[in-house]
Amino acid sequence: MIQSLSLTEENYLKAIYHLSKNGSESVNTNSLAESMNTTPASVNDMMKKLSNKSLIGYKKYKGATLLPDGEKSALHVIRKHRLWEVFLVQKLNFKWDEVHEIAEQLEHIKSPILVKRLDEFLGHPTIDPHGDPIPDENGIVKEVVKAPLSEFPQGSIGMLVNVSNDDPSLLQHLDKLKISLGSKIEIVERMEFDGSISISIDNTNTHFISNDIAKCLLITILD
Amino acid sequence: MIQSLSLTEENYLKAIYHLSKNGSESVNTNSLAESMNTTPASVNDMMKKLSNKSLIGYKKYKGATLLPDGEKSALHVIRKHRLWEVFLVQKLNFKWDEVHEIAEQLEHIKSPILVKRLDEFLGHPTIDPHGDPIPDENGIVKEVVKAPLSEFPQGSIGMLVNVSNDDPSLLQHLDKLKISLGSKIEIVERMEFDGSISISIDNTNTHFISNDIAKCLLITILD
C-alpha cells in the first residue's frame, strides 16, 4: 500500500524522479533546491525525513536516490498530473501550455477511485498533451517514440508531440489548419510524387500538407 | 479581488457560512469547533486571524459573523465544491453520496479559468447532485424550491433532489428504473384517472409511476 504523504513530500519525490531521469544517478542537494525553488538547508531537512520513511536512499554529502516505495509514489503523482492535463486539454479546451500550473494542484488530490474513473472517462490515454508517457496504474512507463510525420506510412495514427521548427509562418499555418500539440493526426493518403500527405486532424477536418511540413511534425504513434 | 487564503482559512469560512445559514446569527466557538473537528482553542486562534483580515466580524465571547469579503470567499469555495460534485456525478458516474469527500479536496484548487471552463463544460448547472444551489460567479445564490413530482404539470422538467420515504422496496424500485438523486426527470404524460404519470429519465428511458410514488419524489424545476 502507498503511504499517505504530504503535498510537500510528494513534490520532493517527484522532483527527485525528474532530476534523476536522465542518468538514474543520485540527485544532489543544490539542484534539488533549485528545482524546488527553496534552499539547500530545507532540502537537507526533507532528505532526512524521506530517508527515515524509506522513500529515498540518502548518504550524507552523496545525494538522494528513489527507493522502490518512493518511486512508486512519484510515479503515481506523475500519473495523476498527466491524466489531469489530458482532461484539461481534451475536455475543457485548454491549450497544452496552459495546463501545467493547474495540474500541479490537481495531482495531489487523494482518491484512488477518482483516478480510475478519470482514466476511464478519458479513454485510458497513454500520453499527455506534451507527448510525455502516462505511467499506468502499476507505475509502468512506456517510453514514447517520437518521429517526423513524414516517416510513417499511410494509415498511421499518431499524436503531435513536438514541432521541430519555430518559424512563425509555419506556426501560423498550423494554427490555421487547427493543428496543435496533442492533435490526433491520421495519414489518409501519401503522394509518392512529392511526399505531400493528406491528413485528418482530430477526426474532424482533412488537409494536405507538404513533405517539408511533415518533416517538422514530430508525432508518436497511438495504440 | 478575492484575497488568496489558506486551505484552512477557506474551510473555516465555509463552516461559518453553513452554520450561520439557518438564522444568519453569529456562530459560536464550540459549534464551530465541533463542525471542524477541532478544539475551541484552535477556533479561537483562527477567529482572531480571520478578524484581522476583515473576513469575519468577531467580538470576544460573542461569536463570529461573515463580513462581505469572507462571505464572498465562502461562496466561491462552495461554488467550486458544487460544480465539482456535478462533474463527478454527471461525467465520472459517481453516485451522489460518494462525491462529498473528493469535492472537499477539489474545492480548494485555485484557478479562476478552471472554474469558468468547468462551468461551461457542465452547461452552467444551477444545482448540485444533492439539490443544493450553485452560487453564480458573483456569489449569488438562487434558493432551490423543492416539491413532490406529483404537483407539477405535464411537460415539467426537474431534477430529483430528495426521496421523502426510505421504504426499501421503494428505493429498490427506483433503482430498477435507474432513478437516482440528480436524475433529470420530465413529465411526459399525466393520467387524470389515477394521477399516475409517465416520466422520461435522463432523456433515456421512459416509465410509468404511480401517484403514490410521485408524491415521494421531491424535485426542483430546471431552467
Place this chain on the structure above:
DNA sequence: ATTAATTTTTAGAGTAATCTAAATTCTATT
C-alpha cells in the same frame, strides 16, 4: 443576586516546513 455550569479565552507548547548564517566536508587544482 449569588452561584453553578457552560462557554470562551489565554498561556504555553508541539509539529511541519521553511529560512539565514555559520560550520563542515568534499573536490579539483596546483
Place this chain on the structure above:
DNA sequence: AATAGAATTTAGATTACTCTAAAAATTAAT
C-alpha cells in the same frame, strides 16, 4: 598532499496551525 572554492550540513529561528490545561467570562437556575 595542501588548499581554495563549492557543496552540503548543522544550528537556531520563524510561521501556520494545532493541542492541553488553566483562567476568565457568560448564562441559567435557584
